[in-house]
Amino acid sequence: MSIFEGVNWLQLLVTAIAMGCIYSLIATEYTLIYNATGLVNFAHESFIVLGAYIFAGTFERALQFPHWLAIALTLVSMAAFGVLVASTILNPLRNLQFVTYAMFGTMMLSRIIIEICRLSWGSLPFTVKGFLRESINIGSTVLSESYIYIIVISIIVISLLQAFFKLTKAGKAMICVSQNKDAAALMGINVSASINLTVAISSIICGIIGILCAPLYNVSSNMVTSAATKGFCAGVIGGFGSYPGAIIGGILIGLIEQFGIIFIPSVWKDALSFGLMIIFLLIRPGGIIKRKKA
Amino acid sequence: MDNKILSLNGIDVYYGEVQALFDISLDVYEGEIVSIIGSNGAGKTTTMRSIMGLRHPKKGTIVFNGEEIQKLPTHKVVDRGIVYVPEGRLVFPDLSVEVNLEMGAYSKSYSKAEMQQMMEEQYDLFPRLKERKNQLAGSLSGGEQQMLAIARGLMSDPKLIMFDEPSLGLAPVIVDDVFKVIVRINKEKNIPILLVEQNAYMALSISNRTYVLENGVITTSGKSSDLIESDEIRKAYLGG
Ligand SMILES: Nc1ncnc2c1ncn2[C@@H]1O[C@H](COP(=O)(O)OP(=O)(O)OP(=O)(O)O)[C@@H](O)[C@H]1O
Ligand SMILES: [Mg+2]
Numbered sequence: 001m002s003i004f005e006g007v008n009w010l011q012l013l014v015t016a017i018a019m020g021c022i023y024s025l026i027a028t029e030y031t032l033i034y035n036a037t038g039l040v041n042f043a044h045e046s047f048i049v050l051g052a053y054i055f056a057g058t059f060e061r062a063l064q065f066p067h068w069l070a071i072a073l074t075l076v077s078m079a080a081f082g083v084l085v086a087s088t089i090l091n092p093l094r095n096l097q098f099v100t101y102a103m104f105g106t107m108m109l110s111r112i113i114i115e116i117c118r119l120s121w122g123s124l125p126f127t128v129k130g131f132l133r134e135s136i137n138i139g140s141t142v143l144s145e146s147y148i149y150i151i152v153i154s155i156i157v158i159s160l161l162q163a164f165f166k167l168t169k170a171g172k173a174m175i176c177v178s179q180n181k182d183a184a185a186l187m188g189i190n191v192s193a194s195i196n197l198t199v200a201i202s203s204i205i206c207g208i209i210g211i212l213c214a215p216l217y218n219v220s221s222n223m224v225t226s227a228a229t230k231g232f233c234a235g236v237i238g239g240f241g242s243y244p245g246a247i248i249g250g251i252l253i254g255l256i257e258q259f260g261i262i263f264i265p266s267v268w269k270d271a272l273s274f275g276l277m278i279i280f281l282l283i284r285p286g287g288i289i290k291r292k293k294a
Numbered sequence: 295m296d297n298k299i300l301s302l303n304g305i306d307v308y309y310g311e312v313q314a315l316f317d318i319s320l321d322v323y324e325g326e327i328v329s330i331i332g333s334n335g336a337g338k339t340t341t342m343r344s345i346m347g348l349r350h351p352k353k354g355t356i357v358f359n360g361e362e363i364q365k366l367p368t369h370k371v372v373d374r375g376i377v378y379v380p381e382g383r384l385v386f387p388d389l390s391v392e393v394n395l396e397m398g399a400y401s402k403s404y405s406k407a408e409m410q411q412m413m414e415e416q417y418d419l420f421p422r423l424k425e426r427k428n429q430l431a432g433s434l435s436g437g438e439q440q441m442l443a444i445a446r447g448l449m450s451d452p453k454l455i456m457f458d459e460p461s462l463g464l465a466p467v468i469v470d471d472v473f474k475v476i477v478r479i480n481k482e483k484n485i486p487i488l489l490v491e492q493n494a495y496m497a498l499s500i501s502n503r504t505y506v507l508e509n510g511v512i513t514t515s516g517k518s519s520d521l522i523e524s525d526e527i528r529k530a531y532l533g534g
Binding site: 169172173175176179180182183185186187188189190191 | 346348367368369372373377378380384385386387388389393396397398400401446450
């Protein structure tokens with residue numbers, strides 16, 4: 001009897017790509033802040049959790065708004081939250097002399113946000129009723145609706161972001177800021193404002209991830225701990241600081257963990273992506289897409 | 295020499311506790327090329343960075359077209375019409391030549407046609423850049439990057455342009471080209487220029503007036519044609 005017997009390839013593939021998209025979005029979200037400020041935002045997981053709580057806890061459960069309105073208001077709230085964090089914390093932190101202190105700063109921020117979530121929405125996990133919980137049956141294949149949405153929305157988000165960088169003045173300014181802050185300022189770019197915008201966009205993406213993950217997990221303060229870590233690995237594997245790298249790394253981890261469970265027990269799948277990251281750090285520290293250094 | 299464009303009035307600038315500039319005063323008038331010469335670490339770059347608001351003076355004022363600008367952030371200084379072509383060029387290496395030029399006009403809201411016209415003007419000045427307009431700036435040679443940095447600076451049609459060691463690391467033939475372009479910019483576009491150079495001979499030859507900076511203090515200033523004859527200057531900066 002072959003180990004491939006009874007494997008539903010289509011289902012595995014869709015799951016792999018959907019989870020890969022989540023990891024890609026996570027890698028993209030913190031790459032934005034890394035490129036703009038030089039800081040690794042260790043609070044990014046808490047941004048996602050906050051987005052999920054604002055959506056599920058406030059606009060869905062408490063206020064019972066229609067989904068589209070709940071989503072729109074969540075993203076607006078996340079953008080405002082991003083500007084607040086950037087102007088009060090990340091912009092001052094990036095000017096600190098020691099990056100290590102700044103990293104500690106983002107870790108503390110993470111604890112604060114998680115505490116705020118616990119105090120505001122309680123510590124009991126809950127679910128969002130009637131949101132992306134249907135399944136589609138194709139023959140013997142059962143595809144969850146949420147996976148399809150994850151894939152479609154990720155493609156839209158990533159395309160919009162690329163278009164923003166290529167086509168808009170503000171997007172190009174963000175690229176200049178990531179390449180050289182003094183030179184960007186000398187072009188007349190308001191560097192702090194550009195960073196505020198970057199963090200707002202990153203926070204919106206965190207909100208989207210939080211909303212997309214709400215149907216996959218119970219909403220709780222550690223709902224995306226494992227996904228956030230794998231998203232981090234995705235960036236390392238793909239090439240730190242590179243947007244194509246973030247996508248390739250994310251999809252690769254999604255594929256490896258799903259198809260890996262054919263060969264090894266599924267409890268090992270988390271260890272697999274972390275193992276892969278360490279292998280990459282050892283043999284190709286620049287990741288798949290090495291960034292050219294100026 | 296009547297209309298004063300820029301004046302530094304007794305500025306002190308520090309890096310942390312260490313003072314880099316002591317009571318610096320200098321002026322640039324309409325139509326002039328003014329140069330600052332001095333050895334490594336004299337404070338030439340610091341002077342320019344202070345004008346640009348990348349470093350704020352602790353004491354003194356910087357006046358541009360009648361307005362005090364010493365407290366303004368850099369992007370506002372650029373809005374006022376000062377452009378700084380920095381030491382080491384600082385082009386955006388991962389962006390194409392064309393997008394680099396476009397970013398030079400960030401402070402302006404040009405129409406598509408105006409943007410195209412400004413680019414053509416720069417390409418006329420530097421035909422090599424036109425051939426390479428789709429190439430990434432990081433892949434250009436040092437001389438080409440210097441041309442790009444100058445062209446990028448001109449994109450915003452500045453009221454004053456400052457060059458920080460434009461000849462640094464360039465082959466002698468290219469150095470000549472760069473200085474010719476600087477003189478052309480001054481004469482044809484009628485833009486006043488503040489030039490920092492270690493190549494003192496070049497700086498003195500093309501400028502109207504020169505300031506000599508030593509250890510953060512202006513020790514000598516005057517007409518370049520006089521200074522080039524002075525024994526002291528010849529000894530210290532022109533190799534005898
Ligand atoms: N970022 C900095 N932090 C601390 N000290 C600095 C910094 N930049 C410059 N200095 C110091 O300020 C003084 C003036 O430096 P500046 O770069 O202005 O000199 P310069 O005349 O441009 O020299 P060069 O010809 O080598 O470019 C030097 O003593 C330098 O060590
Ligand atoms: Mg210098």
